[in-house]
Amino acid sequence: MQNLMFREGMPNRGNQILRRRSSVPIGCLLFLWLCAGSIASAQTNPPGLDQFSPNPLEITTPDPLAPANESLSSTQRDELTAALEQLNLEAAAKQQAGDGAGAFEIWFRELRLRRYLGPAAEIAALSRVGSVAWSNGKNLELQLITKRLQAIQKEVKSQVPLNTELLPAFAAAFQQVRAKGPTVEVYQEILENARQNEDILAQGQILKAIGLIHINWLSYDKAAPVYEELATLIQENRALFAANSAVPTSAVVAGNGAPPQPVTPPTEVDTLRQLAYVYQQSKQPLKAIAAREKLASVYLNLQNPSAIPPIKIAIASDYQTIGQINLAAQYYQEAYNLAVPIQQFAQASEALDKLALLYRAQKQWEQTLRIYQMQLLLEERADNFYGLMNAYDNIGQVYQEMKAYDKALESYQKGLDVAKRLGHRQEYFAKKIQKVNKQLQRTS
Numbered sequence: 001m002q003n004l005m006f007r008e009g010m011p012n013r014g015n016q017i018l019r020r021r022s023s024v025p026i027g028c029l030l031f032l033w034l035c036a037g038s039i040a041s042a043q044t045n046p047p048g049l050d051q052f053s054p055n056p057l058e059i060t061t062p063d064p065l066a067p068a069n070e071s072l073s074s075t076q077r078d079e080l081t082a083a084l085e086q087l088n089l090e091a092a093a094k095q096q097a098g099d100g101a102g103a104f105e106i107w108f109r110e111l112r113l114r115r116y117l118g119p120a121a122e123i124a125a126l127s128r129v130g131s132v133a134w135s136n137g138k139n140l141e142l143q144l145i146t147k148r149l150q151a152i153q154k155e156v157k158s159q160v161p162l163n164t165e166l167l168p169a170f171a172a173a174f175q176q177v178r179a180k181g182p183t184v185e186v187y188q189e190i191l192e193n194a195r196q197n198e199d200i201l202a203q204g205q206i207l208k209a210i211g212l213i214h215i216n217w218l219s220y221d222k223a224a225p226v227y228e229e230l231a232t233l234i235q236e237n238r239a240l241f242a243a244n245s246a247v248p249t250s251a252v253v254a255g256n257g258a259p260p261q262p263v264t265p266p267t268e269v270d271t272l273r274q275l276a277y278v279y280q281q282s283k284q285p286l287k288a289i290a291a292r293e294k295l296a297s298v299y300l301n302l303q304n305p306s307a308i309p310p311i312k313i314a315i316a317s318d319y320q321t322i323g324q325i326n327l328a329a330q331y332y333q334e335a336y337n338l339a340v341p342i343q344q345f346a347q348a349s350e351a352l353d354k355l356a357l358l359y360r361a362q363k364q365w366e367q368t369l370r371i372y373q374m375q376l377l378l379e380e381r382a383d384n385f386y387g388l389m390n391a392y393d394n395i396g397q398v399y400q401e402m403k404a405y406d407k408a409l410e411s412y413q414k415g416l417d418v419a420k421r422l423g424h425r426q427e428y429f430a431k432k433i434q435k436v437n438k439q440l441q442r443t444s
Contacts, residue, residue: 049101049104049140049141049144051140053140055144055147056104056105056108056109056112056144057108057111057112057144057145057147057148059108059112063109063112063113065080065083065084065113066113066116067080067116070116072116072117077117080113080116080117081117081121083113084110084113084114084117084125087106087107087109087110087113088107088110088125088128090106091103091104091106091107091110094106095132095136100136100138104129104133104138104141107129107132108129108141110125110129111125111126111129111145111148114126119152119155119156119163119166120166120169122152123149123152123166123169123170123173124169124173126145126148126149126152126173126177127169127172127173127176127177128176129141129145130142130145130146130149130173130176130177131176131177133145133177134176134177134178142177142178145177146174146177146179146182149170149173149174149177149179149182150182152170153170153182153186156170164189164190164193167186167189167190167193168190170182170186171183171186171187171190171209174186175213180213180217180219183213184210184213184214187206187209187210187213188210190202190206191203191206191207191210194206200233200237200240200241201240201241201244201265203233204230204233204234204241204265204266205265205266207226207227207229207230207233207266208230208265208266208271210226211223211226211227211230211274214226214278215274215277215278218281220278220279220281220282221282223274223278224275224278224279224282224284224287227271227274227275227278228275230266230271231268231271231272231275231291231294234266234267234268234271235268238268241265241266241267241268244265245264245265245267268298269295269298269299269302272291272292272294272295272298273295275291276288276291276292276295276314279291280318285318285319285321285322286318286322288314288318289315289318289319292311292314292315292318293315295311296308296311296312296315299311305338305342306342306344308338309335309336309338309339309344309347309348309351310335310347312331312332312334312335312338312351313331313332313335313347313350313351313354315331316328316329316330316331316332316335316351316354317354319331320358325358325362328358329355329358329359332351332352332354332355332358333351333355335347335348335350335351336348336351336352336355339351340378345378345379345381345382345384346382348378349375349378349379349382349384349387352371352372352374352375352378353375353394355371356368356371356372356375356394359371360398365398365401365402368398369395369398369399372391372394372395372398373395375387375391375394376388376391376392376395379391385418385421385422386422386424388418389415389418389419389422389424389425392411392412392414392415392418393411393412393415393429393432395411396408396409396411396412396415396432396436399411400436400439403439403443405436405439405440405443406440408436409433409436409437409440412429412432412433412436413429413433415429415432416429416430416433
């Protein structure tokens, strides 16, 4: 690190002060700094940064708190740390009071001085201030902090051997400043180290973190191969992941800019869910279907049948999207057949409703009516009056489209009876009945 020095040609008195500075205890310098801070507080708020401003992280003006050399004793480190924490508190107070420019002026001073405490302390401080900058829309400040993080990263990577202990801190900091590319790059380095060490659980956790980053940045095409790799890793090491499913680690940061949090090892269920989701979002329904088929098999092995009907419905919907009507109908029927025995009436009704709409769109009236009749029986069994009312409404609409107005009238009348019991949609059914009566009169 370059020592902070006065430029040549400054007054002799300044040079004398500089020569004496190393003999003044940091505690006294802290007192002088506090006095200077009080005077600065009385002045008007400084203007904010713009693109023509000098980089505040590269200012070389001597600072009263800067130590005389880079080798600090434990006492000096403690005193400097305390002074910098005080700077952080003062900056936070200014930010709270609405003086954002003044706050960041102090924070940048703190960040310059954090360099004396080593890369770990500086990275942590850059991460903290970067998060504040992002939260307050300070884009220029955010760019400068990101640039400094990248400079530290470059310096650390040039050292032999590489200090791998700093990698999680870099990942956390880059996420705080929402630098997606550098974040993923660091995670890839951590992942490669885990592969070399044959640390299966660490590989799973890092892959999960990378996948979440891509999802949160809506990069579904990049998330898919990550979750494919993760799914394969878990399938090949099921016993290991199952035995460590509740063991968290604090070394992983997940999500878009989320702070470090303990992250549990990924599960096969969660991974396949995410895989199906990213394929669905990236408009790849066949791959989404494949992921959901695997997920259904996992739930079957886990003896969790209640989770399977929604998956079957989702698969049916995917087949419907690509025009595979027969397969869509098959999976809706499977969902219904699986849901009824376990009294999952809501899922069973949803499957029937979607199946009926499928046939209705094809104008296959008899099959549509048969399904709605099944839905009526299901809603009666479940004591679901709202579902019953909607089923009568749907049946009435189908008969109306078939011009079977007498049967449509009968269905709407039954729907009105249920609506009266619920105190809901009476006017809707009354209008339906009125319209069908007029149609009957015209046909008689």
